[in-house]
Amino acid sequence: MAKNENTKHRNNHSLYLAKSGYGKTQTLHRRSGIDERGRVILWDPNKDHDADARFTKLSEFFRGLASAERSGKAYRVAYVGDAHPNYFEKWAQAAWSVLDGNRLTYLLVEEYSNCCRTPGTLEIERDYHHRMLWTQARKYGGVIHATSQRPQLITKDALGNAGHIWAGRMDSRAARAVADEIDVPWQEFKSMDVGQFYYRAEGGEAEKIQVFTPI
Secondary structure (H helix, E strand, O other), rough: OOEEOOOOOOOOEEEEOOOOOOHHHHHHHHHOOOOOOOOEEEOOOOOOOOOOOOOHHHHHHHHHHHHHHHHHOEEEEEEEEOOOOHHHHHHHHHHHHHOOOOEEEEEEEEEHHHHHOOOOOOOOOOOOOHEEEEEHHHHHHHEEEEEOOOHHOOHHHHHHOOEEEOOOOHHHHHHHHHHHHHOOOHHHHHOOOEEEEEEEOOOOEEEEEEOOOOO
């Protein structure tokens, strides 16, 4: 179970939202600030990120994470099996169990929409630990970085609790789901170039940034 509550941790939960091919993962790599010497737990079915160990079965992932945690060293442990909200809840439970407010743990989630049952709020009965990651993990050093090309399908708990939102090229439905959160007209997202994102930090105004220029 998460331990050592520390309310001094800032809310650095981050969402990276854009159509496929428009730079979500590149932006995460460039702007997340994830410590390469830190503790990183990955949900990465498409194997988009480096990892010390990858597991296709949750039972093996649990054992691998427990072993990495016992080592006391930095680690990057990834679940790369099938994506489903039920599996994500179990992944979230494992992540929650190792959070420690005395040190940061980065939770990296690719294609987050596949982890959500509905775009509504998370049901505490079915998705207790999933919900806890968004609402309570900050106090225990948890920092979520999640990508999605279908933000209209992700839970409101994520959109409402993300301290940072990077929003790039999207179709109309996706753009409307994000526009109100960062106070940018939804039409703007339909003309974004690859590597171009609106960035909004919690409490601030959205800023248009060219994160990278494709070669």
